[in-house]
Amino acid sequence: MSQGRDLNPLGAGLQPAALPIGHPGWFRYGRCDIKSLSSCKEQKNIKPSQIKPNMFPPPFDPLFDSALELVSGVIAVLISLQAAKARSFSKERVFLAFEVSFALLGASNILRGILVLLASLTAGPLALARPFSWVADLLQAIIAALAYGILLWVQVRDSLSGKTILPQVGLLLLIPSINILNVFMLVTMTVLIFVRFLRDRNENQGLVALGFLLLACAHLSNILGYGDPFLLALENILRLSGYISLLAMLLRVRRGT
């Protein structure tokens, strides 16, 4: 049975042979020379009855994945709404950047959540292995890159002013490439905000820096997760944690602390 645990990252009732080429788990499980298997033939001989329901980490369920995306998306939209309110109140154009970027982040998370949900309705647990889901991943990464780019531009502009200071393989390569860019942008913003946090001791800045750091880790997990399904699950947890940190900031701002 322990052999079966290594074989099936997709859940109960699915034979390892059903693991498609390109699935995030394929790199780890799909090859025939992994230590628990001696041959491809042996892999194909695994019977469904030998597979346990808990053989794959539950967080990797597409529905769970979709739910986390939707929650993250809603938090991002809340931040965008706060920025819209601030812009309407102050007439300061800087809030437009926050409004647009968080609206884009929210929309990308919600869009991916819905696409994964739709994919899971047709493909079940295999949803995340379908090119349809990869397109959702790609859209999310591109939109996130645009949103972080806007946020980064605001930070850099502010610092400079002295005021305060498709083919399947192509898709698989493009997603981590864009995510690497996202990691760099987020780390840069984290450092910039953290330096200001050290100077001002403003806890809200600390929460935003922590949020951005967790988002950077989420993108990093996504890059590494193509070789490890568990890291893909970790990505969702990290992203949600990042947004929860931003939510904490938002609640503190609303409370006036």
Place this chain on the structure above:
Amino acid sequence: MSRVTRKYRSSISIVADILKSIREEEKIGKTRLMQKANLPTDRMQEKLDELISLGLIAEESEEDKRLFRLTEKAYDFLREYDRTVQFLSAFGLDI
């Protein structure tokens, strides 16, 4: 060689400074207000007219002196302003 940089004050920051100055003293005369909010006479008069027309401050006469006090709308304005400043400050920026 040291370089002195003057901090730019946005229009909304000036309004908030005026309102906070009034809030600190409940009722305040124009001269004292000019000192506290750091604004010259002409700019201050312009801003006071604007704030009265917006219903953020009210003018009263007391012993032949013109005094200004905040309206409820001004308190709401300052609460929203503080939230806005905190939001931007959380991202390391100033309004």
